[in-house]
Amino acid sequence: MIVVAQGVINQVCRHWKSFQPARRRLSDFNHGHSLLNSMENPSISSWSSGLLAGLTACTLGLATVPVRAQQPMYRPIPMVSGEVVEDILSPQDIPIGDGGFLRDYRIRLETDDTVMVDLMSDDFDTVVVLLSSDGIAIAENDDRPDGTTNSLLFARIVEGGDYIVRVRAFGEVRGGNFRLKVTRLVPAE
Structure with a gap:
């Protein structure tokens, strides 16, 4: 940035000096014009040329500053249907209001x-939510029908696309190890 700005300042100063003979001729022709007369005044001329060069350099320098794209803060972890994900829900995940955390896939x-989402943990009471890409909850489950604190949900997908499987703990439990699997169910023939 500094090298670019110095180069621009040097270019502006060289071009500014090249206009001095033309300014003098205009000044001689229009000797009554105050702007041209002030250009002949060395103290004002050097001050204004320095100001002009500095402003031009800043403007051009700002225009050439590389812009970095912001890294998205929210990046769900990609997963594939049929594969088991073994992971840990921890304080490095997305915090939620009750003191817990969530992790999105x-x-x-x-x-x-038709999908089955199975979430199991020996460390915490699981909650699983299936969300559309725009954040609308499609289905949610806290406890399995068999009475355990693991989660199991079924959903039929009406529109194809990317979906989010959200893993979180029920209550104030911070998390722990878990296993997650999304299975596409095929109708029996």
């Missing part, structure tokens, strides 16, 4: 898929 599902 992105999965691609097709129109008319």
Whole structure:
């Protein structure tokens, strides 16, 4: 940035000096014009040329500053249907209001898929939520029908696209180890 600005200042100063003979001729022709007369005044001329060069350099320098794209803060972890994800829910995940945390996974599902989302943990009471890409909850489950604190949900996908599988703990438990699996169910023939 500094090298670019210095180069621009040097260029502006060289060009500014090249206009001095033309300014003098105009000054001689229009000797009554105050702006041209002030250009002949060395103290004002050097001050204004320095100011002009500095402003030009700053403007051009700012225009050439590389802009970095911001890293998205929210990046769900990609997952594939049928694979088991073994992971840890921890304070490095997304904090939620009750003192716990959540972790999101992105999965691609097709129109008319029927899916089973199975979330199990020996460390915490699990909650699993299936969300559309725009954040609308499609389905949620806290406890399995068998009475355990693991989660199991079923959902039919109406529109294909990316979905979010959200893992979190119920209550104020901070988390721990878990296993997550999304299975596409195929109708029996």
